[in-house]
Amino acid sequence: xxxxxxxxxxxxxxxxxxxxxxxxxxxxxxxxxxxxxxxxxxxxxxxxxxxxxxxxxxxxxxxxxxxxxxxxxxxxxxxxxxxxxxxxxxxxxxxxxxxxxxxxxxxxxxxxxxxxxxxxxxxxxxxxxxxxxxxxxxxxxxxxxxxxxxx
Amino acid sequence: xxxxxxxxxxxxxxxxxxxxxxxxxxxxxxxxxxxxxxxxxxxxxxxxxxxxxxxxxxxxxxxxxxxxxxxxxxxxxxxxxxxxxxxxxxxxxxxxxxxxxxxxxxxxxxxxxxxxxxxxxxxxxxxxxxxxxxxxxxxxxxxxxxxxxxx
DNA sequence: GACGGTTTTGTTATGTTATAACACAAAACG
DNA sequence: CGTTTTGTGTTATAACATAACAAAACCGTC
Ligand SMILES: [Zn+2]
Ligand SMILES: [Zn+2]
Ligand SMILES: [Zn+2]
Ligand SMILES: [Zn+2]
Numbered sequence: 001x002x003x004x005x006x007x008x009x010x011x012x013x014x015x016x017x018x019x020x021x022x023x024x025x026x027x028x029x030x031x032x033x034x035x036x037x038x039x040x041x042x043x044x045x046x047x048x049x050x051x052x053x054x055x056x057x058x059x060x061x062x063x064x065x066x067x068x069x070x071x072x073x074x075x076x077x078x079x080x081x082x083x084x085x086x087x088x089x090x091x092x093x094x095x096x097x098x099x100x101x102x103x104x105x106x107x108x109x110x111x112x113x114x115x116x117x118x119x120x121x122x123x124x125x126x127x128x129x130x131x132x133x134x135x136x137x138x139x140x141x142x143x144x145x146x147x148x149x150x151x
Numbered sequence: 152x153x154x155x156x157x158x159x160x161x162x163x164x165x166x167x168x169x170x171x172x173x174x175x176x177x178x179x180x181x182x183x184x185x186x187x188x189x190x191x192x193x194x195x196x197x198x199x200x201x202x203x204x205x206x207x208x209x210x211x212x213x214x215x216x217x218x219x220x221x222x223x224x225x226x227x228x229x230x231x232x233x234x235x236x237x238x239x240x241x242x243x244x245x246x247x248x249x250x251x252x253x254x255x256x257x258x259x260x261x262x263x264x265x266x267x268x269x270x271x272x273x274x275x276x277x278x279x280x281x282x283x284x285x286x287x288x289x290x291x292x293x294x295x296x297x298x299x300x301x302x
Numbered sequence: 303g304a305c306g307g308t309t310t311t312g313t314t315a316t317g318t319t320a321t322a323a324c325a326c327a328a329a330a331c332g
Numbered sequence: 333c334g335t336t337t338t339g340t341g342t343t344a345t346a347a348c349a350t351a352a353c354a355a356a357a358c359c360g361t362c
Contacts (some may be wrong), residue, residue, distance in 0.1 A: 023329085025339070044319070059342065064320065069339095080231040081286050083319065083348095098271075100280045113274045119266040120249075120289065127260065128294030129251045135232050135288040138271065143279030174358085176310070195348070210313065215349065234319095234348065303362100310357070319348065327340070332333105 001036050001087070009036050009087065013075050016091065022073065030054055031066035032087070035076050040106045041084030079108065081137045086110070096134040102142035109142070152187050152238070160187050160238065164226050167242065173224065181205055182217035183238065186227050191257045192235030230259065232288045237261070247285040253293035260293070 001009070013032055017024040024032075034050045035042055042050075044063050051058045067085060070076040076085050079099060089097075089110040098116055100109040116136065124131050152160070164183055168175040175183075185201045186193055193201075195214050202209045218236060221227040227236050230250060240248075240261040249267055251260040267287065275282050 023339080027340080057341090060320070061322090061342085062340075065340080080288070081284075098274065100275070100278055102280075103283060109278065109280075111274060111278075113270065115270040116267070116274055119264065119270045120287075123249065123262060123264045123267055124251070124289060124291075127251055127262075128297065129253075129260075129289065129291055130297055131289045131291035132254060133232075133290045135286060135290065136271075137231070137286040138275060138280065138282045139284045139286065140275075140280055140282035146279065146281055174309080176357095178311075208312090211349070212313085212351090213311075216311080305362080306360095308357105308359080310355105312355070313353090315351085317348100317350070319346100321346070322344085324343095325341085327338100329336105329338070331336080 001039075006033065006036055009091075012091065013073075016075070017073065020073070022069075027055070027062065028066045028069050031063060032070055032075055035070075035085050036087035041079050041082060041086045041101075041108055043084050047085070077110070079137060080135050081139055096131075096136075098136040099138065100142065101137055101139045102145055103139055104141050104145040107142055107144070152190075157184065157187055160242075163242065164224075167226070168224065171224070173220075178206070178213065179217045179220050182214060183221055183226055186221075186236050187238035192230050192233060192237045192252075192259055194235050198236070228261070230288060231286050232290055247287075249287040250289065251293065252288055252290045253296055254290055255292050255296040258293055258295070 010029070010033065014024055030051060031047055034047050038046075044060065044067060047067075048058055048060060048063045051063060055062070067076065067078075071078060073091075074088055074094060075091050076087055077097070077099070078085055079101060082101065086108055090112070095112055096117070098111045098113055100111065102108070120134060120136075161180070161184065165175055181202060182198055185198050189197075195211065195218060198218075199209055199211060199214045202214060206213070218227065222229060224242075225239055225245060226242050227238055228248070228250070229236055230252060233252060237259055241263070246263055247268070249262045249264055251262065253259070271285060271287075
């Protein structure tokens, strides 16, 4: 994410938190920035390492607490299959999205596919299941990396 | 899973492995039995604990190696969102299924929903994404537990 | 049935991810 | 202000997973 886009995201996050009456503290802000600046999904300990630049001797709970907050607010997502975190591409509205995770280059694409959402909702209601959270992660090779194979 | 059903599953697993020319060794067999006997998803360390009954002083690699084999053969599935393993409900054919995981009672239901599969495939091909593995886990409250709420 | 390659297992150690618990500080609110 | 709530610092530990290498078991061939 370039610095311009990052600024937008941070501004949007500030606004959202203000609206919701929750506090985007400096630490939470830092973690959100680090996650969004990163080109790739970041593990909690990756983030922890980066925090050493701005925080003295941070410990795991520091970063996990910030991540918990950001997850609750829908500002970041956790990729369960790779134990890593990414900034949300469109935090404005609540959503459960889908992730295309390239096992080759590590790139992640967040989708909000209505057809997938619909089919999931149908299956849930057919089972009488009340979802709280949806994890949809497709792991494979992205278009760019598939192209590279042919070179 | 009752003992009759377990026997069926084990027999089916034996047959599948024979067909494929891979070895369902005693350890792998034990792990598969333990996973299938369990009412709930089992963590690797849960399995490890149970193995102490039949194996002397088993170590983590023992159980992880067996699980890796069983995952490759499609005899068990890993639930990424809860770091646990379940026996496959229908190992006969290769498939990527969906899981309804009750956060309340821990029960897991494995679906093979064609509409979900279709919508995922569509999204993948629209993105030029070549999937290797699909993780679809819906976490919430099952029908039974929802019913209990009303009592 | 001895040989040699391959696969599986045993064992020790370590790496990685995540949380518990409790003391302290800062902010919110009357 | 004083009180309550919320956030942070710190230490320790729990939970999940793999690396590395030696020993054993298996499998095809001679
Ligand atoms: Zn999002
Ligand atoms: Zn790629
Ligand atoms: Zn299955
Ligand atoms: Zn339930």
